Amino acid sequence: MFAQREFTLPVSADGEATLTAFLPAQPSGRAIVAIPGGGYRSTSIGNNAQWAPLYNELGISYFILKYRMPQGDPSVPISDAETALHIVRDSAARWGINPRDVGVMGTSAGGHLATWLATSAEEGLRPAFQILFYPVITFGEGCHQGSRDNFLGAEAGNPDKVARYSTQNRVSASTPPAIIFANSDDRGVPPEFNSVPYYVAMVLNGCNASLHLYPEGGHGWTFARPYRYHDQVVDELTAWLAALK
DSSP states (O other): OOEEEEEEEEOSTTSOSEEEEEEESSOOSOEEEEEOOSTTTOOOHHHHHTTHHHHHHTTOEEEEEEOOOOTTOTHHHHHHHHHHHHHHHHTHHHHTOOTTSEEEEEETHHHHHHHHHHHHSOGGGSOSOEEEESOOOOSSTTOOHHHHHHHHGGGTTOHHHHHHTOGGGGOOTTOOOEEEEEETTOOSSOTTTTHHHHHHHHHHTTOOEEEEEESSOOSOOOSSSOOTTHHHHHHHHHHHHHHOO
């Protein structure tokens, strides 16, 4: 209802990675690049698409990245995510976007990729803010083993690689603001080993961070599926976005 234009662009040369745009009729200048989950085995596009009407109603240009699977090569999805941010910023004037107000939204394994961009991409490629839903953060204790194994491949047991790609270890004073949503009963991606350590690292580095842990709901809840705390999530998220400078 609120999207003025919807189209899909190639991200990778082979066309396997794509970026689908939902542009609002009255753009506010803000944009969000959504990075779906799927355990680095697939991309759960449907869940992310459900957010488009809300963001477009707020005047936010919304993009969904379908990235290529790593199959043990982390540079593949990282490259796709960096290219997606570059595409949005490069076309900012044409799409009514402020190139300095382009954030990311990551769900599950997509949250890991989003936090990698926020903590480790080159300065000019980092997002302006992070929205994280039940994110995969650590590849150590309490990790989602499927995400770790698919991302690192033969290096999944290498402690140096595990530490490098556990993104709570990458947070610095320059990491952009983050809002994190998770459920205490999520046993797929336990928040005590993922969302909470990332939030703590943000706070210890003096970063803008907000953590919302709800008592139940498990892992992978979607925008459309009945969820007890849906209204609270939407209210907290819209208020946080409105307060961002």
